[in-house]
Amino acid sequence: MDGEVDTLDDVFDQFLNNNRFFKDRDVLRHDYIPHKLPHREEQIRHLGLIVAPLLKTERGSNVFIYGKPGTGKTAVMKYVINRLVQKAKEFGAPVKAVYVNCRLAGTEYRIFTNLCAAVDIIVPFTGLATGEVFDRFKKGLEDKRVSFVVVLDELDELIKSRGNVLLYELTRINEALRNSKVSIIGISNDLRFKELLEPRVLSTLSEEEIVFKPYNASELQDILWERAELALCSGVLLKGAVGLCAALAAAEHGDARRALDLLRVAGEVAERENAKVITENHIREAERRIEHDRVIDALANLTLHSKFVLYSVYLLGKIKIYSAITGDIYEVYSEVCEEIGVSPLTQRRVSGLISELDSIGLLSSRVISRGRYGRTKKISLAIPRSPLSEVYSNDGHLGQVTSFIPTCLKAKLGKTKN
DNA sequence: CGTCCACAGGAATGACGGGCGG
């Protein structure tokens, strides 16, 4: 009895005294916008110059921002926009801004819905024609009499799947507006993005361009120390750990987001272990956990059939020295569907699902030609197997069939195929 | 050197759930 009370006491006390590690955990989250962005002074200045005219109710240039993930595009942009809006408030300039992540929004329709919300127009989440939503946005904007900054993050994703229409409409909107103005800030991860744009859109959109280069390891270290000072108690972070953290992230195209994630999770691991300091081992453990969580998360959001397709690749992966091709996956997939009692989709659709899984990063696929034996796609898992088997055994559908082995798979198990 | 495999991946079309205006 006493022991039990003491145990709990320990747990609670430990939690309350947790400030041994974190002063402010949120500082290490990547959506946190710091007051200082090391090695980005130039970009901040540049973007500042571009949006400054809005304070005098002149139209700012449209800007195009390029850079790989985790190079500080979003942070710099949000930082500058926040300051702009703040300054505008001081001077009574009518400046408003919206931020939309095109990939998260998904469709043109939902992007316009977001834009409408920013000018206090409520539109239904479905049912209207896209053009109708756009018109309402235009109308609302005109009534507001503001300088409106539209930030479109991950714009490349939208263009790749939907084309230029939205951007074209948006770049032309100023022609129709008398009382309000729109400035567009487009952000893209893909450096070749320009090639996808129609010339007429490109010329209006990229009046200005800002490029964000990846951080190198030493710049990443600066960022980590900067944030660690705010987020962590002094003395808990070892130099070696920061070095490793920066090195791992630098290897992954200089991704600062990655570096911060690593550090935060490493801190949590160390905290739970009751360690005194954050070491290189904690960083490595963090690397494993982040990957693990990413996979679990991605899997949880898959549709039924995507899940089955992935499972089929997983099953085929049980055969050594074998990488799956579309046809085999479809065979296995069909049998899995049969076993569970769901009617399978067509091969065309499954092929599409494979491409989707590829772009999420769960599968990696590559078109190959086997000459006489046709042209197909070579497909393998892009993620470790262990989290998968864990998820599958707990899955509502697949949990029941874990012992089921498709007959076409049995046939292959014996043979050795390329 | 041509053939022909086993698909890739584009286009058109349909089924479905949902909001709109009347």
Added chain:
DNA sequence: CCGCCCGTCATTCCTGTGGACG
């Protein structure tokens, strides 16, 4: 409530193709 139009997902039909085999 209805008829209409929308976006999304899936199907059907289609043309295109890299390269081993004969």
